[in-house]
Amino acid sequence: METLNAAELLAALGHESRLSIFRLLVEAGTEGLFPSVIGEKLGLPAPTLSFHLSHLTRVGLIRGQKESRFIRYSAEYATMDELIAFLTSNCCQGEACLPKTSACDTVAKRRKLGDDTSSC
Amino acid sequence: METLNAAELLAALGHESRLSIFRLLVEAGTEGLFPSVIGEKLGLPAPTLSFHLSHLTRVGLIRGQKESRFIRYSAEYATMDELIAFLTSNCCQGEACLPKTSACDTVAKRRKLGDDTSSC
DNA sequence: TTTATATTTCTATAATACTTGAACTATGGA
DNA sequence: TCCATAGTTCAAGTATTATAGAAATATAAA
Structure with missing residues (x-):
């Protein structure tokens, strides 16, 4: 983004x-x-x-x-996920604050609910 | 918040x-x-x-x-952490998207760097 | 077909926010 | 002291955004 x-x-x-x-x-x-x-x-x-x-x-x-x-x-939700990914991407002197797996787990959880529009 | x-x-x-x-x-x-x-x-x-x-x-x-x-x-950073916590707090039908431990790990990491102003 | 309902679009007004030249303040160096 | 520099504040113009009544559209129900 x-x-x-x-x-x-x-x-x-x-x-x-x-x-x-x-x-x-x-x-x-x-x-x-x-x-x-x-x-x-x-x-x-x-x-x-x-x-x-x-x-x-x-x-x-x-x-x-x-x-x-x-x-x-x-x-x-996908747009919001991307926004949060953007906001955290350059946090903590270049290292991602939140492990990528967390964001992707979230997407995976929604995918089960039939609401997957993310590219994660 | x-x-x-x-x-x-x-x-x-x-x-x-x-x-x-x-x-x-x-x-x-x-x-x-x-x-x-x-x-x-x-x-x-x-x-x-x-x-x-x-x-x-x-x-x-x-x-x-x-x-x-x-x-x-x-x-x-603490303000930004709170904002992101707010944005994710009601995500996914009330269940927190990102486990609390992730956010707190981030804070703990910075705490070691002597930049702790968070209440996490 | 008339009426009611859900929502939008139109319109005008009001309020807020952005931009930047010019002037100002504070500090350090010559 | 005088000058240069870093940054802010002032002031005025411009642009953008928000608000909400009135009118319009679309659908459904009577």
């Missing part, structure tokens, strides 16, 4: 509403959530929520799938 | 110049770097650089120590 791309992801998460939205979706798992539920939980007006959802979607941190009148939003 | 605080850190890193500055300092280790060196490497005018350095300092991601006419800036 390049610095510019990482900065984009970090900026997307660097807003209280968007970070809250993203965390709700991470907790919700592959089932995801509908905007109405998110808006209810966070007390956000629909247009404001829509604005943030489209921002998070644009940078690839979440994804929306249409289901009749609803749109099911869910977290893109 | 609370959401608001995490969002502040993420927003600080969510700018290409600041992310580059931070990564330079992470790579530089405890020795840190002087603004003149950073400005040279990244091609930033002094006031612009100063603006970003003070932003990163304010949120606690870096620290500046005066040394005669110079100011030695260095990364605050």
Whole structure:
């Protein structure tokens, strides 16, 4: 991941509403959530929520799938994995802080759940 | 770490110049770097650089120590550790993605280098 | 077909953040 | 003391982002 791309992801998460939205979706798992539920939980007006959802979607941190009148939003775990890998890659004077196996174990765990979109 | 605080850190890193500055300092280790060196490497005018350095300092991601006419800036690894812990804490449907031991090993490693400011 | 619901897009406004020349402060050397 | 250097702060302009009411779209239910 390049610095510019990482900065984009970090900026997307660097807003209280968007970070809250993203965390709700991470907790919700592959089932995801509908905007109405998110808006209810966070007390956000629909247009404001829509604005943030489209921002998070644009940078690839979440994804929306249409289901009749609803749109099911869910977290893109692979993007988050890559971001965390980027953030830890140059830590501790060039040695990786977290062994690669940890990140890959995480991916492997999700792979069993049928949610593998990672290149790990 | 609370959401608001995490969002502040993420927003600080969510700018290409600041992310580059931070990564330079992470790579530089405890020795840190002087603004003149950073400005040279990244091609930033002094006031612009100063603006970003003070932003990163304010949120606690870096620290500046005066040394005669110079100011030695260095990364605050503990803050970054906490941020990464926050980002991974609700991952994978509530189970921590990365075993706690990994994060703590990292802290232990730095503790040996005399740079322990973490609560891990 | 009318109505209700979920969500988005449009629009305007408000707020915040970024950039950088110029001026300033602090320190060390001549 | 005078000058040079490192870095910051000031000030003003520019750009970007966030907010939310109103209008639009799409689907489903009555």
